Amino acid sequence: TEVFLHKQNNKRQWYFEQHGGRMLSRILETDGNIAFTLYKRGDIVKATRGFHKDNIVGEGAHGTVYKAILGHGDTAATVVAVKRCKQIDESRKEEFVQEMVVLCRVDHPNIVRLLGCCLHFEAPMLVYEFVQNGTLSDLLHGTPRRRVTLATRLRIAAEAAEALAHLHSPPHPTLHGDIKPQNILLDHRWVAKVSDFGCSTIDDNIQVVPKGTLAYLDPQFLQNFQITNKSDVFSFGVVLIELLTGKNAQAKEWKNLTTTFQNCMGNGTLGNLVDTDIVEEEGAMGLINSAAQLVSRCIASPGNARPAMGLVAEELRQFSDEMPERPEARQALEVEGQGYSYTASEGETTGFNNLAA
């Protein structure tokens, strides 16, 4: 057993170094201001109940996300989201650590907070604050269908835009690189929290492989293979189209949603495309038109004709202020039986055997 444990510890140490753990520890030691935790392997296993499948709250191209409860027992329990990343290769190690250093410094009410990570597994684990009401995609396209008022849509749009404006601003301007409704999470008060960012830090010579989703990808990228902060503005414009129309840009039938939107704007038939739920609201059409004008600017080409994210946020905040959300509108979004409510029971380790040592 001793030999086995020794080997196992060696392997875990090896993973830690492989994932840039030493580099990260050094950076955290030198900059005492960063609130970032390097979690122990055992804590993560316990918190996720051994990566129990019932704890899975989402799956993306880059990993699986688990709901997890840290520190039950004597300490106060904290609910977090653990993202089990797909493996990263040697060449990405430094980039991965750099990304974490940028992300853990970001502090904004509309950005999901990165609390720490655990590097003692075969694949790195990222620990985020838990955001409980699903994604904007669930809200707009989920079942049962929910009635979402224009005021709620404008408020969520303004919050997400403010998050992106913050990311784009100094001292560490960062691109999101994958803006879509699945990456706009909603907290217990239905406040928007942007997640899954950090494609690249903006510098003079931006040259990154986009990890973005096709339906939201800046068409300019296909011409010059450059991703800039204006690519984020384009993707955000497509999200705004979804908010106004209720149509899913990723659905087969709407795969040309952006072009359809532009055509409707051109021939004055926008009213046919907009979500009937909001068209019927009293006094909505003026704001819908203003928001649609903003969308047209966000998805314009070339990219430098698009407004900066700060300006988009400012305009959306004005629209939102013109139509304040009624407090009961948020309550109405609750769906009976939704949400993830489980109570972690000690010793439940189903799925543990699937883990690599």
Ligand SMILES: Nc1ncnc2c1ncn2[C@@H]1O[C@H](COP(=O)(O)OP(=O)(O)OP(=O)(O)O)[C@@H](O)[C@H]1O
């Ligand atoms: N902090 C969180 N709290 C609650 N749920 C979350 C959290 N982060 C992610 N999720 C859920 O997990 C899903 C996948 O997460 P995420 O988008 O980060 O993964 P990904 O592999 O990077 O996906 P993508 O394909 O978008 O790149 C989200 O759509 C959401 O449903």
